[in-house]
Amino acid sequence: MVPGVNGELVRARGLTKRFGDFDAVRGIDLDVRPGEAFGFLGPNGAGKSSTMRMVSCVSPRTDGELTVLGMDPRTQGPDIRARLGVVPQQDNLDFELTVRQNLHVYGRYFGLSRAHVRAKAVELLEFAQLTDRADDQVEPLSGGMKRRLTIARSLINDPELLLLDEPTTGLDPQARHLLWDRLFRLRQQGVTLIVTTHYMDEAEQLCDRLVVMDGGKIVAEGSPGELIARYCSREVLELRFTGEHKDVDVHGLAERVEILPDRLLLYTDNGEAALAAVYQRGLTPVTSLVRRGTLEDVFLRLTGRTLVD
Numbered sequence: 001m002v003p004g005v006n007g008e009l010v011r012a013r014g015l016t017k018r019f020g021d022f023d024a025v026r027g028i029d030l031d032v033r034p035g036e037a038f039g040f041l042g043p044n045g046a047g048k049s050s051t052m053r054m055v056s057c058v059s060p061r062t063d064g065e066l067t068v069l070g071m072d073p074r075t076q077g078p079d080i081r082a083r084l085g086v087v088p089q090q091d092n093l094d095f096e097l098t099v100r101q102n103l104h105v106y107g108r109y110f111g112l113s114r115a116h117v118r119a120k121a122v123e124l125l126e127f128a129q130l131t132d133r134a135d136d137q138v139e140p141l142s143g144g145m146k147r148r149l150t151i152a153r154s155l156i157n158d159p160e161l162l163l164l165d166e167p168t169t170g171l172d173p174q175a176r177h178l179l180w181d182r183l184f185r186l187r188q189q190g191v192t193l194i195v196t197t198h199y200m201d202e203a204e205q206l207c208d209r210l211v212v213m214d215g216g217k218i219v220a221e222g223s224p225g226e227l228i229a230r231y232c233s234r235e236v237l238e239l240r241f242t243g244e245h246k247d248v249d250v251h252g253l254a255e256r257v258e259i260l261p262d263r264l265l266l267y268t269d270n271g272e273a274a275l276a277a278v279y280q281r282g283l284t285p286v287t288s289l290v291r292r293g294t295l296e297d298v299f300l301r302l303t304g305r306t307l308v309d
Contacts (some may be wrong), residue, residue: 014027015054026047029218032192036193037195037209039194039209041212042214047215050216055073057080057305062152068161069161086149087167091147093149094148097132098135103125110156127152143175148182166198167183168199169200183195184206209221212298237265237268237290239278239287250266265300267293267297
């Protein structure tokens with residue numbers, strides 16, 4: 001079956017998810033194209049996971065249209081799930097089994113032959129860099145290893161679409177970067193990825209295109225570079241002062257100023273010039289930092305709060 005109206009693997013129009021009187025997802029439109037890494041960026045409670053659960057056919061939509069791989073999740077959920085890979089927010093590995101056995105057992109759920117699953121498990125263990133731990137129990141593995149095993153398990157059926165919900169939450173920086181490398185390899189192989197995250201650096205690293213969600217709505221859409229260019233200045237000057245930051249007068253020193261509890265953000269095309277102007281005004285910050293604009297600045301501009309509020 002040909003996916004979507006224009007070849008999209010996922011197509012939603014007015015997609016809504018309601019729990020009682022609460023609208024978790026409020027009428028969103030989106031298209032996910034074959035071969036791309038598509039991201040949902042936003043804080044906890046933005047509606048990202050609720051959207052993913054509808055796409056993965058484990059939670060029915062309340063209203064709107066949704067097709068996944070050209071099929072309707074309401075009537076063809078099992079057919080869709082057979083062609084998906086799903087990495088949940090929390091690892092749900094079987095601690096009673098070894099690393100290798102987790103792959104073997106999961107593969108049998110898809111009706112794959114034992115011979116096929118054994119061969120595929122060898123390939124996936126190498127991909128996840130877990131070959132030397134294949135016959136170890138799962139429980140003593142590090143968080144990063146468990147996450148890589150969960151991703152490897154999700155690939156046992158050669159999915160056309162891989163859904164990853166907050167894939168690196170709780171991992172240390174080294175484990176996060178190793179996981180990013182594994183996901184980048186999947187992109188090179190043509191696997192379509194949908195990723196939810198509240199880490200702006202993760203979205204920049206992984207996503208070709210993304211939507212920013214807040215309060216169940218999509219508030220912006222584009223590539224990371226497009227969003228930064230559209231909603232943020234080229235540079236940002238971060239200043240920290242003693243006392244109340246709201247009492248520091250930096251009016252007129254930048255195109256836009258954000259006053260956060262712990263720092264001031266001055267949005268400008270020339271951070272060093274803005275810093276010189278700060279000193280010329282007689283202000284003496286405790287610390288100063290000139291950096292490029294990021295997706296977190298985009299989110300702050302769109303919603304009035306940071307991603308980690």
